[in-house]
Amino acid sequence: MSWPDLEISLSGLELATPLIAASGVWPLSPGLWPRESLAGLGAVCSKGLTLKPRPGNPGIRLWETPSGLLNSIGLQNPGLEVFLDQDLPQMAAAGRPIIVNLAPESQEEIGRMLVLLAGRADQIGAVELNLSCPNVSRGGMAWGISPQGVARATGLARAAWPGRLWVKLTPQAPDLGEAARAAEESGADVVVAANTWLGLAMDLERTRPVFDRVTAGLSGPAIFPLSLRLVWEAAGEVTIPVVASGGVSSWEDAAAMILAGAAAVEVGTGLLSDLSLPEKICQGLDRYLKKLNYDSISELKGKGRI
């Protein structure tokens, strides 16, 4: 199934639909990709990758909350070199642009990781620099919280990577608009707003926090209105495209994000509860555009801003 009116160009990257599988929910091996999800996706993000392999966090990793999900996976991944050798070639051959999500653990690692991607640009739609993982002690969210941290990390990445650079921001930043502007001014091509919200769950049986790291990232429908507000703020501050991420689980959610200014929309936790979500969103957006007499989804972008 194709939806010609949903095609977009995101900083030069052509996508068949404005929907992207968010980092963290999509398998690295295409042999595991659910075909019904792929049908509606314009691109897929890899798991968050670190320079060295990471086992991820011990203890409980998932905790369901009302209309939401707390996770503390902790970036379990095989390491960038194994990914580049074993996973990326297969992923790139599977027919969708691959967004490589990088989660450096130190500033020095930013350049080292991006250098490894040199020569692989044909397999990489974009790099998504993860300045927002709440579940690790180094890197990630610590940089994303301040505009200076965002600027520094983005600048280092920009210097080391000539390809498309997305910067994934954290909702823990006190002013997301400022963080987004810092990313743009330091060379980002796209900002992604945003990631999971820091939360906590208490285990009443064990009388201690559920998660070994105490806090965890909240996602799912519960955070959607918060994410929509962040997208609104980011889109008001930057001229580069904003990709929405956070709690989208219906076509109406996706439409709201685009009306608020998003150029594309990531779906993560929504896939966990419905593998056909991307396709359903495409069908819903397609109907909505027809109802509004728009020829293209790009006409909808930012239409809701007042």
Next chain:
Amino acid sequence: MVRPHRLEDLALVEENRPLGGQVFLLRLAAPWVAGRVQPGQFVMVGCADPLARQDDPLLLRPLGVAGKEGETISLLVRIKGRGTGWLAGRSPGEPLKVRGPLGRAFPKASGERVLLLAGGIGLPPLLLAHQLLAGQGRCLTEMILGVPDGSWKGVADYTRSLVPGLTLTSDDGSLGTRGNALSALPPEPEEVWACGPKAMLSGLVSRLPAETRVWVSLEARMGCGYGGCYGCSVPVRGGLSRACTEGPVFEGREVRWDELA
């Protein structure tokens, strides 16, 4: 290149029969699962109306497949919380979202005899194993089922109707012989397939001689079921494996039992 089959669709409830012990038998018309499912594999079942928004409960619940007949699969579900409690209230004709079959099945039996060891609600994958191994006629199976108490009589009766030679134990002695499933373990089984509480499984592995083949099916908290989220990682020799993809069936001695949550 990608998964060759669709994983998720709507299944219709054909029967929902309470068996006691907070366990109910759910029979679902799910042809795409019934056609391919192997013993040890599982499905994930949505616990909200699939024709409305499914925000709450958000996650599907992993459930071992207990049997298949034509286009129908059987599940045995124990009420544990909100999700399974909602499932317990479903009536014939209602649609449910079902994702599967998922995970790695028990491997082919290598010998002539397989002992199936079930602890409580670990029963479902072993019932399907019994159905298919008995159906092939190539392999002799015996089954031991351990249950907590007399409230599980309906589960025991249902199991016995499918497994005539069942050995039954109960913790309080009210059904079969007193003791847990392990207490009925014969001295030198050739190969064991087991599913049940962690203590039973780790006890089993430590009790068996090193040459006895032992496969265990592990229960895990799960997010996606298709290998994406890594929420269900279990500690095995050499690292972590996803219960939903490399498992839920593992070679018993591969699991690092002392680190298993």
